[in-house]
Amino acid sequence: MIAQLTKSERQSALVILLALAVVGLAMAAGGRHDPFGVHGAIVLLAAILGIFGVISGYYAPEPSPDRLDSYYDSPTKFGIIVAMVWAVIGMAVGDWVAWLLAYPEWTFDAAWASFGRLRPVHTSGVIFGFGGNALIATSFYVMQRTTRARLPDQLTPWFVLFGYNLFCIIAATGYLMGVTQSREYAEPEWYADIWLVIVWVTYFILYMRVLARRQEPHIYVANWYYLAFILVVAMLHIVNNLAMPISWGSAKSYSLFSGVQDAMTQWWYGHNAVAFFLTSGFLGMMYYYMPKRAGRPIYSYRMSIISFWGITFFYMWAGSHHLHYTALPQWVQSLGMTFSVMLLVPSWVSAGNALMTLNGAWHKVRDDATLRFMMVAAVFYGLTTFEGSFMAIRPVNSLSHYTDWTIGHVHAGALGWVAMITFGAIYASVPWLWKRESMYSAKLVEVHFWLALAGTVIYVFAMWNSGIIQGLMWRTYNESGTLAYSFVDSLVAMHPYYIARAVGGAFFLLGAIIGFYNILMTIRSAPSVETQNAADFPVTGPAAAPALQPGE
């Protein structure tokens, strides 16, 4: 890998790593009595490993100039493998906590092993570890090909990937040590947040540099989505994480806002983390891999425009649907609810556009599990957004809020949409990236598909049942007009569903493990004869600018 960097890039890498080592050392020293110090040590260790890596390859010959004639895909390869590692970790922890809710005794007397500390390891592990790495990796792949421009240098993409994963590791180890801000999906403490800003701004600049060097006059839809993902996540992240550390040697901070303003900021963030991390980014992924795999044109360019701007505009108003009937003023709740309802339109237009793209390729969907992953993902996307808009209606939310129904909705989106589209994209790109004819085993892809589908369906149905039962039990009145069930009555009723969910989760996890094995075996198998697509190279000459064709 170091051999792919130029001399000056190797030097820059060393400078960056040395700076990181100094920061790590300072943190370790300043935070001796605090988890902050442990994180300093982790940073220092990461920097030292990096320095050894760079030095060991420092005197390797420089990469040849003809590297510039092909896309730079090593970071994508790395990102995909890391994403699969996080998928297995994150989902294994998810299933672990799922079992804990059914059998709370299956634990031991250690602080790190309790539900409250493991749960964010799961959520961050799957969303940031798995989802984030998959998004960064595929965005590198897609941006190069749809702009016909190579990544501008070799160092920046590695900085983004390694920096991002360092953030993920600090996040996950922090939760185990009890370092958390208790802001859902933004739990990491102030110093991890600052580090993520640095990584993210670099990522954004990298994206803009590629766009600036593009050879296609027009920016493809997938890039609009990736761009919105990068930009808006940055906005949300910075505002939601404003906090006052208690000292420079402590992990602990107090958020700038309090109470009702803090809650609204958090859910403005939380909801739009869903929108721009779990939706926009993955729509970008879908807009490239689905037409590519199906060999079909995008059904409607105009629908793409409507849905993109609809999603970007409407989503940002919807966060207050997480706070219906709370101490948040009612007027904000009205805005959240009505915008969530309008949001259904662009969401369904996206899903519809995706499914219509498959028109003329349904036979491929039948035969090709990879494309089927993407198709099912689009269906679950449509389903989840419908459910979301429905749950955002205040009276519905009065039932669903606080219950497992929300968890069911989350995983319809997370398993059915996010994970499925990612698996589809990964199965599509692995043979392309490693120049193999196909995946090691088409049969295992098929097995993974059915395990994933079965797991999702079991999970989601279990949670719909438990959530709705829970919500109803909490508000059921007996004939005398008083509450019919105590809280613990509802807890007892959840038990069978918690077991079912954990079993469904195990299916899904098993599928992911099989998928990972299949990917590793594909990489290990012999490369096929180079059958390179002419389109798989960057161009250097200027391209002609076509005019917009009038509507039909």
Next chain:
Amino acid sequence: MGHFERDPHTGHMTTGHEWNGITELNTPVPKVIWLFLACTVIFAIGYWILMPTWPIGRTYTKGLLGDDVRHDVAQSVKQAALDRSVWSARIEKESFADIQKDPRLMDAVRETGRALFGDNCAACHGRNAQGGKGFPNLTTSSWLWGGTPEAIFQTLTVGINSAHPDTRTSQMPAFGKDGMLPRADIDKVVAFVRSLSQPNAKDLDPTKVAAGKELFAANCASCHGENATGNTEMGAPNLTDAFWIYGGDAQSIETTLWNGRQGHMPTWENRLSELDRKILALYLVDLRKADK
């Protein structure tokens, strides 16, 4: 680049672009989408007109319906109380004895009491009110402070060793820790106390029991009574039955005597209405009846 094609499958034209082999059709937006959008927008605007929605400077639009969630919930709680008053007013007014005679009222007590007990009392006394270590069983005939609905109601209102100004107070002294009895004497009293409820226990030394009996009369009878059947004036438990708060084995009794005990039962005066407390008192009495 820049060449437009008609897609044979859909019959639509492409936009003329191609990215890495991907093309797009210039299919117009189907009318149904505009219609769908119009519907949701009209719904939203209607809602905005009727409900509080838009912030303007230091205030917000109140909406034609003038709706306010806080007002709504206050109304619905009030209305619910009114609907319940067919039976609840009678429980509030009538004496315990009269309520107990009316099976319809007692049905309401049972229905209401179960969840009320489950949400407030079960944490300590268990879902079936049978107690647990440190928390008394409420289904027995042996009561610390008396088992009449009146006495139970009073216990609920003021609590035991609670923060209420009129709280019931009770204290089992720490005979060991505070040096009131030497270890050897405590041993003897423990033997005697055990002999009361388990006269046939094999491991009891009769000489100890006899010695314990005297020590008991001197130190304990003032609270627990001559024959150790307890005293509901001061919340001293009956030591002759099979029901124990802290356990009836030698070890537990010894701990009780060594460290003393002061159970804490919260006051419910500010948390549960008088009606609810009345219901709970009746519910507990009824539970004991149902058990028999």
Next chain:
Amino acid sequence: MFGFHYRLESKSIGLVLAIVGVASIGGIVEIAPLFTIHQTVEAAPNMRVYTPLELAGRNIYIREGCYACHSQMIRTLRDEVERYGPYSLAVESKYDHPHLWGSKRTGPDLARLGEKYSDEWHVAHMINPRAVVPESVMPAYAWLARTELRTDDLGDHLNAERRVGVPYTDDMIANATADAYGQAAPDSPAADGVTKRYGKATTVRAFDGKPNELTEMDALVAYLQILGRLTDAAHKPVATAEKQP
């Protein structure tokens, strides 16, 4: 519209600006007025701040991730009010940096928990929930009872809170560590300082049952016992609670 877009999508900076512009509106319209509309947070003159011990307990609550299972927000719905007590007011979390309203009720709401149960019960429940509630799925937190509470940095905590707007006085900050000891050791000389600085109604008790040891259990139970009791603004019975003017 499509023609405009056709031009926009060929300009990357234009696209970036458009995305940022379009995505900013919602947040600005919804969040900024929460700072300017005074009705948002009710007036509660008797609102008090957390003592250092309660604050430390709150930080343990955050650290252990209790918010993953417990809400602290009673909604304006009949069943919630009848089960948990008066609905939560915005002012009650005025000093909560961050808020802990929660989004999932695997366990019950805790907004009105303060003084509902005894300290002994809380200690027993935290050490092993299933010992007192056999049906519980809550994790056991036995180590809290044997872990000494860290108090040397409590002054820093109060100071950081003051910087984000909580009215701690110099006196409170200077005595933070001593007050944490005092609140859990009723017979110690430090106990008086707590009631002097935080008010007579402050609970001073050996929360974990061991007055000569200051454990994390002391802090957590002290926090649980203050929940919903920082102000009595919310404790008017709901049926008579009037609309805010």
